[in-house]
Amino acid sequence: MTGGYDCFNRSKEFMNKARSGMMDFKKQVVSSLQQVLPIELTAEQLTALLEIPKNDQMGDLAFPTFILAKSLHQSPVKIATDLAEKIDQSKFEKVQAVGPYLNFFLNKQQLGEQILKTVLQQQAAYGEQDLGHGGNVPIDMSSPNIAKPMSMGHLRSTVIGNSLAYLLTKVNYHPIKINHLGDWGTQFGKLITAYQKWGSEAEVKADPINKLLAYYVRFHQEDVDHPELDDEARAWFRRLEAGDPEAIKLWKWFREVSLQTFMKVYQRLHVEFDSYNGEAFYNDKMAEIVEILEKKQLLKESQGAQIVDLSKYDLNPALIKKTDGATLYITRDLAAALYRKRTYNFVQSLYVVGNEQTNHFKQLKAVLKEMGEDWADQVHHIPFGLITQGGHKLSTRAGRVILLEKVLDDAVELAQQQIEQKNPSLKNKAAVAEEVGVGAVIFHDLKNERLNNFDFNLDEVVRFEGETGPYVQYSHARAQSILRKAQALDAKPAAATANIAIAPTADTWSVLKQLNDFPMIIQRAVKEYEPSVVAKYALHLAKAFNQYYAHTRVLEQDDQLTSRLALVKSVAIVLQEALRLLGVAAPDEM
């Protein structure tokens, strides 16, 4: 099988390490349990059995006693009660039997100090770990089509890929962001035809993408009544492929002005690429693929076309060459896959491409396997759900697009209004509005599981209240604000080396536990290729922090002031880092 399976194979080992954050907490519980358990259980077994209660009143870790019931011939409740009596309580705040569970309440004071010291000492590096050993990971992402506007669909690929790149870097992989531009294909024949008939240089210069799109849409409208347009378009594309100077000149120009327009959006999103090698780049690299396939006798003729039979993978045949001899999408992707392996010698190769192309990537991997490329399993499709509008699939040809730039503009304008209303004296209003508006759009796209489809709703995308990017940004800004005010009072957060003593209230502890989870969250996000894990985490931490400072006055002159500031500082560090990993800015004031 292909698809996501190979990423699960390593999940066991991965998760064992992934729990390293909480693992330290578990160790104590495990060793205490081992001393009193009437039957032998390994540390691994016990660690796996421990769970985190959903309710704070039930402690920090719980040991369910069901599995002991059979071998001990006792009720789980009795076992829990007995264990509670025998266990060495001195290492914990409290160990309590509740029904069939043995609930452990950790030493909040001591662990809290440890957590804060770790964060303060490591700063932005908190959560880093070496899972990748510097291995290269090309990420195929964004990939807009020349002469077409970037839509919300491209946004998904762009921001998911971008966040994955940050996450991979955090765990010591070396991502290579590749913008596989849609810069080749028969549509260029159409575009050139349309431009020659209805276009002008001045128009295109003034508003490249929109004008080129308009020509393209008009082509498809007129084409219904004038099928001869198709012949012209085909002719132009042939000239382009043959290297006809006029065709090449137009193609280069279209590509250039399109890319310039894309760059403006990428700058707003703060996304940079390591490569813009698109489809055209592989034009001269497909012959080799066909040769290899022929040499290995994988190519078969079927209905006039050249195919690779994939029936043993339960897949449709891969169509390598059309009846007219032209190559196809998968041929190009095979060339790209091979090129990337040779160029980057990757340990994984990712494709952040919509869910609807799942089959294509299964075929791609299957053909690579047939070719004997043992790295085929390092190729992962990272699919994401479809964005619809009013329940309909978006379609460039039908003119049904959601323009990304428009969405960003709307979001920034709303942010602008909010600032005028809520914080009119703010400096750099325009810059902050840009960070908040754009941040809201990015965060909205990343907060839910990749594969969820969603129907586009502008009001929802630019919402700033509740579970949104601005909510997290706001929480971070509040933390920064407190730290600034502390400076004015000549108070500083406790240093990582100082004593930190903080009253372990429920609000405090819930923040501390969140802080402690961060490294594990990163592991999970990487393992699942799922930025939403980080987004959800950022929301939880922000919520915990908001609850904390709503009920605790930080800037109170007492002996815990520096410790409370240490907590605030730690939260600021981790929130900022979580937002960074999502590609969202964290303004100090808003």
Added chain:
RNA sequence: GCGCUUGUAGCUCAGCAGGAUAGAGCGACCGCCUCCUAAGCGGUAGGUCAUCGGUUCGAUUCCGAUCAAGCGCACCA
């Protein structure tokens, strides 16, 4: 017809290798700015976890079937 994905509160979604009364946000209703930015905090109301089976001491979670939705299913990418 076959394959993939999804089905949890009015809406949008969490629920991490099965476990204790199923959680958020939005919307609705009610409170909180002489108090570190109310983009916030607190509270109330709201759920046969699509349906039916199976595995298990225990299933929203795993397996199977059914139903529903979305997306694919060779000469577009």
